[in-house]
Amino acid sequence: MNKIDYDIHGIVGIRLINPTQTDADFIDDKLNKFRKNLERDPDIVFSFKENLDLGPFNYLGLDALFTEDSFYAVSKKENLKIKIPFDTIGDKSEFIVESGSYDIPWLFDIINLTFLKKKFIPMHSTAFMMNNSGIMVIGWSKGGKTESLMAFANHNAHYVGDEWIMLSGDGSKMYGIPVPICLWEWQFEHIPKLLPKIGIQRKILFKGIHFLNYIHKLIKKSALERSFIASIFNKALPPFNKQLNIRVTPEKIFQERQKSSANLDKIILSFSHNSHDYKLIESDYKELAKHAFYSNTYEQSEFLNMYRAYKFAFPEGKNDFLENINEFQYSLIMEAFKNKETYKFFHPYPLKFEDMYSHLKHLADNN
Structure with a gap:
């Protein structure tokens, strides 16, 4: 049996069984920092199989299906299937995955919920260390x-994590899961010393997109403004503009300035607003905790809607953890935020990074 293990902060263990090289590369691209043989039973097992033969099944839209018992x-990309044992999510679970996919549906949702069941809260946030102050935004x-x-x-500053931070239930410690950082083109000028070299193909793509936007502006100022050509540009440009970014590994930006975990001292709730002003306000931790809770429920909503599809398919099926997840994580977030310095920060968008830093730097001056 071919197996690959990952041990995420000694808290959640993952095992791949019989993955192809493609399967292994997909997971390793996201979790390679945690590749390590487990000395305990894994919490999550992904067992890979070629061409799952399900027999008769029923569709649930285009992104799910069910058989008599499963x-x-x-996967939206390759139309490959993964068996999800919703009744055991959060506990030790085995997922049967059809080999060959570059996309395991709900991978991080599964990991996050396993952390949550162990009372480590997955926070949709960024975290860093500055002058021995641990700051989460x-x-x-x-x-x-x-x-x-x-x-x-x-x-x-030292990188802890971006996108998902695992926060201990008592709020004392935050743990990062390093993933590529998405940098938008408008941000490049604000990090000239940190920006890695951009490949020629990416530069050509950016120039091509800007050229299309230039043509679109000319069309909108001409007699073609309401034409079929204009409608094509209106529909095609938004997806193109979403490609005006690069994804960079934390190592390329922070090099050795990385920490896998850090103490949490200060929490900032950041808002962009339709003003050029910057405003930092001390805030009650309970209010910030409520904002964080609803951010979490939004991020979890798609996976929990899939759980409801499972309940539609199997009305007697049940997962007590998922049934009570809102109450469970609400109380955890409230407890974790207690006794922390908490702030609301309002800023323009887009913004100058140096202006942002000048309004926040004093938070890292002492702890």
């Missing part, structure tokens, strides 16, 4: 999480 999610999309990380990176 529920499967379907939470917020919505475009709220300034990654921007704050890069603003402090310009001043030699």
Whole structure:
């Protein structure tokens, strides 16, 4: 039996059984920092098999199906299937995965919920260390999480994590899962010393997208504004513009300035607003905890909707942890945020990283 193990912070253990090289590469690209033989039973097992023959099954839309006794999610990219044991999510679980996929549906949802069941809260946030102060920034999309990380990176902050931070139930410790950092083109000028070299193909892509945007502006100012050509540009450009970014591993930006875990001292809830002003306000921890809770429920909603599809397929099926997840994590977040310095920060968007840093740097001056 071919097996590969991952031990994430000694808390969640993952085992791959009989993966192809493609399967292994997909997981390793995301979790290679934690590759280590387990000396205990894994919490999550992904067993890979060629061409799952399910026999008769019923569709649940285009992204799920069920047989007489099992529920499967379907990869959007390759139409490959993964058996999800919803009744054991959070506890020791085995997932049967059809080999050959570059995309395991719900991979990080499965990992996050396993952490949560162990009372480590997955926070949609960024975290860094500066002058021995551990700082976590939470917020919505475009709220300034990654921007704050890069603003402090310009001043030699240590990377803990971006996107998902695992916070201990008592709030004392935060654990990062290193994933590629998404940097948008407009951000490049704000990190000139940290920005890695951009490949020629990416540069050509960016120039091509900017050229299309230029043509689109000309069309909107011409008699073709309401034409079929204009409608094509209106629909095609948004997906193209979403490609004006690069993904960079933390090592390329922070090099040796990385920590796998850190103490948590201060929490910032970051908002972008329609003003040029910057405003930092001390806030009650309970209020910040409520914001963080609803951010979590939003991030978990797609997976929990899949659980509801499972309940539709198997009305008698049940997972007590998922049934009571809101109450469980609400109380955990409240407890974890207690006795922390908590702030709300309002800023323009886009913004200058140095301006952001100047308004927040005093939070890292002492602990």
